[in-house]
Amino acid sequence: MRDILTQLQSGQLLMVNSRKRNGLILYKPFHAEFAGPGAAIGGGFDRNCERVVCVGELSVLEPASSDDRQKAYLIRRQWIRLIQQITDTPDAQQRVRMLLQQFENYFSAETVKQVPDEAFAQLVGVLPYTVYRVRHSFPSPRSEIG
Numbered sequence: 001m002r003d004i005l006t007q008l009q010s011g012q013l014l015m016v017n018s019r020k021r022n023g024l025i026l027y028k029p030f031h032a033e034f035a036g037p038g039a040a041i042g043g044g045f046d047r048n049c050e051r052v053v054c055v056g057e058l059s060v061l062e063p064a065s066s067d068d069r070q071k072a073y074l075i076r077r078q079w080i081r082l083i084q085q086i087t088d089t090p091d092a093q094q095r096v097r098m099l100l101q102q103f104e105n106y107f108s109a110e111t112v113k114q115v116p117d118e119a120f121a122q123l124v125g126v127l128p129y130t131v132y133r134v135r136h137s138f139p140s141p142r143s144e145i146g
Helices: 002-008 066-087 090-106 109-113 117-124 128-137
Strands: 013-016 023-027 033-036 041-042 051-055
Touching: 002 041, 002 051, 013 066, 023 117, 033 066, 033 117, 041 066, 041 117, 066 090, 066 117, 090 117, 090 128, 117 128
Parallel strands: none
Antiparallel strands: 013 041, 023 033, 023 051
16 A cells, blocks of 8 residues: 555556456545546656545556546546535435445445445545444345345
8 A cells, every 4th residue: 555655655556456346545634535446546647646535446557648548547537527416415324325326236245345435434524423324224235126
């Protein structure tokens, strides 16, 4: 974990491997950002990153070409927009539900369980206790199947 943080803070440009279900929650001074599969990380974006939380088994690559870099930047922007749309929801518990649903739709429920409440809270601007309450008050949609 320390190695990836050092790389990000140094300005090295990497991208999250788009062929695997993985990503990074990047803690910034006053919020957190999610960079999912295919997203650019590092470069000028993440020098102020204070710590990271992996979602899934992290796999990063160096962009091989300028086209790869451009595509990775666009994908990072898409991940930011998705989280922004969730954050725009006025009700804190609803924001958490929407975020958890998005993550469970993309990652396994087991992977989502391993992400700390604090990390999800930082992504959508709620208290960690709100994430805890939502996680423990409402069954996961996947747990109701079967």
